[in-house]
Amino acid sequence: xxxxxxxxxxxxxxxxxxxxxxxxxxxxxxxxxxxxxxxxxxxxxxxxxxxxxxxxxxxxxxxxxxxxxxxxxxxxxxxxxxxxxxxxxxxxxxxxxxxxxxxxxxxxxxxxxxx
Amino acid sequence: xxxxxxxxxxxxxxxxxxxxxxxxxxxxxxxxxxxxxxxxxxxxxxxxxxxxxxxxxxxxxxxxxxxxxxxxxxxxxxxxxxxxxxxxxxxxxxxxxxxxxxxxxxxxxxxxxx
Numbered sequence: 542x543x544x545x546x547x548x549x550x551x552x553x554x555x556x557x558x559x560x561x562x563x564x565x566x567x568x569x570x571x572x573x574x575x576x577x578x579x580x581x582x583x584x585x586x587x588x589x590x591x592x593x594x595x596x597x598x599x600x601x602x603x604x605x606x607x608x609x610x611x612x613x614x615x616x617x618x619x620x621x622x623x624x625x626x627x628x629x630x631x632x633x634x635x636x637x638x639x640x641x642x643x644x645x646x647x648x649x650x651x652x653x654x655x656x
Numbered sequence: 657x658x659x660x661x662x663x664x665x666x667x668x669x670x671x672x673x674x675x676x677x678x679x680x681x682x683x684x685x686x687x688x689x690x691x692x693x694x695x696x697x698x699x700x701x702x703x704x705x706x707x708x709x710x711x712x713x714x715x716x717x718x719x720x721x722x723x724x725x726x727x728x729x730x731x732x733x734x735x736x737x738x739x740x741x742x743x744x745x746x747x748x749x750x751x752x753x754x755x756x757x758x759x760x761x762x763x764x765x766x767x768x769x770x
Binding site: 573575584585642647 | 662698700713759760766
């Protein structure tokens with residue numbers, strides 16, 4: 542079985558401050574991990590993924606995420622948040638040993654960046 | 657490059673009416689295709705996925721069905737809509753292979769059942 546948890550429904554930060562969105566996962570083997578962003582009334586946009594290799598993954602729009610196997614976490618970070626980063630963020634996981642190609646998504650975290 | 661289309665963008669339907677939502681993908685072959693529903697702007701519920709023409713897996717028993725008549729076409733249908741079918745419907749595609757399991761989403765269809 543595979544699952545993710547996003548412990549925070551909402552994250553509020555001031556523009557220019559660091560932004561962190563938390564994600565923890567549960568999967569039997571080595572996970573594939575993903576972050577997506579969704580703006581109102583739009584589809585999800587892919588930000589970044591971890592498959593293997595370097596634990597620090599860099600993605601679109603200045604976002605990065607760090608895979609921590611011992612803590613089973615994959616937190617999304619941005620050093621300096623922008624007002625335009627205000628959106629709904631989803632973490633997702635897949636067990637690559639499965640043959641159904643399904644992702645398990647977290648419940649989402651709403652990020653609000655105030656000017 | 658690959659693109660994914662969904663239509664219509666918005667739909668208002670009365671209870672008991674039929675439904676047909678269409679999703680097409682361009683620029684790739686033999687994609688895996690997915691239908692999700694998102695209620696109230698929050699979590700995603702996987703409804704159906706397909707790994708090939710005519711191969712549909714259902715995740716949740718309900719009054720919806722899916723079909724894949726062509727390699728890059730995925731259709732979500734209902735014979736009689738319920739109020740609870742309202743939501744934001746998202747189609748996604750992926751290509752199987754090392755590092756290419758990423759799902760890419762379409763723009764979505766906002767369905768309101770009255």
